[in-house]
Amino acid sequence: MLIRKKILLCVTGSIAAYKAAYITRLLVQAGAEVKVVVSKGALNFITPLTFSTLSKNPVFSDFTEDPDSGKWTNHVELGLWADLMVMAPLSANTLSKMAQGQSDNFLLATYMSVRCPVMVAPAMDHDMYSHPATQENLLKLKSYNHIVLEPASGQLASGLVGKGRMSEPEDIFEAIIAHFHPELPLQGKEVLVTAGPTYERIDPVRFISNFSTGKMGYAIAHALASKGARVHLVSGPTHETLFHPLVKIYNVESAQEMYDSCIALFEAMQISVLCAAVADFRPKKQVTEKIKKKDNSLTIELETTQDIAKELGRRKTSGQYLIGFALETENETEHTQAKLISKNLDMIVLNSLRDSGAGFGSDTNKISVFWPDNKVLHFGLKPKIQVAQDITELIIQMISQ
Ligand SMILES: Cc1cc2nc3c(=O)[nH]c(=O)nc-3n(C[C@H](O)[C@H](O)[C@H](O)COP(=O)(O)O)c2cc1C
Incomplete structure (x- = not known):
């Protein structure tokens, strides 16, 4: 720059x-x-x-x-x-x-x-x-x-x-x-991005998680910062690295820690992009010692985690924009549109695990973007860096309307 x-x-x-x-x-x-x-x-x-x-x-x-x-x-x-x-x-x-x-x-x-x-x-x-x-x-x-x-x-x-x-x-x-660069469109905007998976501890050595690598969220954080935004990247455990002077990384492990970080930051944000694959469930009991192998089976009771998107959607005030992600395996459009409305989002990005080259781990992604007025845009398979630039352009268009 x-x-x-x-x-x-x-x-x-x-x-x-x-x-x-x-x-x-x-x-x-x-x-x-x-x-x-x-x-x-x-x-x-x-x-x-x-x-x-x-x-x-x-x-x-x-x-x-x-x-x-x-x-x-x-x-x-x-x-x-x-x-x-x-x-x-x-x-x-x-x-x-x-x-x-x-x-x-x-x-x-x-x-x-x-x-x-x-x-x-x-x-x-x-x-x-x-x-x-x-x-x-x-x-x-x-x-x-x-x-x-x-x-x-x-x-x-x-x-x-x-x-x-x-x-x-x-x-x-x-x-x-x-x-x-007075022309940068996101100059002076405070932006929250979440990325990566969360780890929900079962005992001190085991956890429940998912296959998210954080690649998409980190690419989005970089694309937004390149347009002048001051990005607060709340990241679950990932091997991704990012150095950009406008990106501040907050490392968290569990869904609860991610929730707490997002809540603390949200009020000062103009734009929030929730890209992390946050666990929906966590073990109900926190076990402090390693669980020993005794029987042929083990039952772990789970409870739901706090819903970050829903809470931010509830807290959102005018002038704040909330963008969510949906990863679906079936009835993609229906589920995504329902999530858009129920969580009070301004835009939602769908990636389907049914599309090869899309979703977790890969360097590419194929997305569709939905808005509350039923507008939908479908994109082809692209490197995640380009997908992040597409999403950033859509955000810029949306906030300048
Ligand atoms: C420990 C210490 C801290 C100082 N901090 C400041 C400061 O923050 N701002 C300031 O204007 N002067 C501060 N001063 C005073 C300046 O260093 C002093 O006025 C000096 O002559 C400035 O010279 P300069 O403007 O040529 O750098 C401090 C002095 C000391 C000993």
Whole structure:
């Protein structure tokens, strides 16, 4: 998403400086070329070695590293190199100097030299942040058309609680993506995706599960994030892996854990895609010791698990979209349409185990999509990555109607 983008990350003397290492990593992993400038104040908190290792570029902190040689780093060249300058964290001190056009160090001289947009993420104690001088300085920066990422409220390093904590690295990353790709249709949307099977423990060594591998859910999470969504992927046990800066994975094991995670996240979501194959039943009794082989048979009494789709459908408010999946072996259309209505879904994706190459484990899938107004779309057999893109496009169309 950031291939060939040149980002100049400037780090100043705040306790949040360590978080700039993670910002560097996110940017590099998204394909950006990153050069880091650190203020003298920042060097009290984090070393250039961290940034040079992560960015794979030299780190700049002064006009000259070796005064005797007369060799110097050209701040003007560095400023003109950048497509975007990001000040994160931005200290009260550097903020004030930026507002006044001071240039008494390398970082500020570079700032004065850039022609590209500037994004700042202030970080300071609550009282420093709310001081009228700081607020005036921020207004000044806004008048220069700089992008100001408001700090968050919460526990501060000083022990105080209030506004001043730097925007989280993922939020800064997302703002950078939004800056370069304002056209992404799911920009700023919070999306829940569930994936994989659940394990329902019989005893400490055995469980009841199903053949879901999580491939479809992970592909959907990736496709949604590629369109700018911030994805919360609640995943049952799976061998699938996914690294995308906009995807946060919540690992769960049982249907109950998946239910709890989904309920905790749901209120803040605009879109939820329930792709996991959640167990419908679990052993009624939790056995703490391994069941020994004594007789020729064993009876395990099962009870139903909590229905995630039904509960989310009940809680859904206007502006929230709920997309379900159905995996059927018979009377597919009837069962799927009944599920769509009974669970208050906005769209449901059917994959039938009767279609070869569809369903669990395979890298392909064949789906039909149903809506409450009886509209139906049938797709051919495709790789799951393409199926995920088709589903994502349908979601985008649905929410923009
Ligand atoms: C432990 C510690 C934490 C600090 N945290 C912050 C902070 O979060 N924000 C801030 O504006 N200044 C903070 N300061 C003060 C700055 O480091 C100081 O103002 C410094 O001169 C900033 O220099 P710079 O803007 O050139 O990086 C902190 C100082 C110390 C010793």
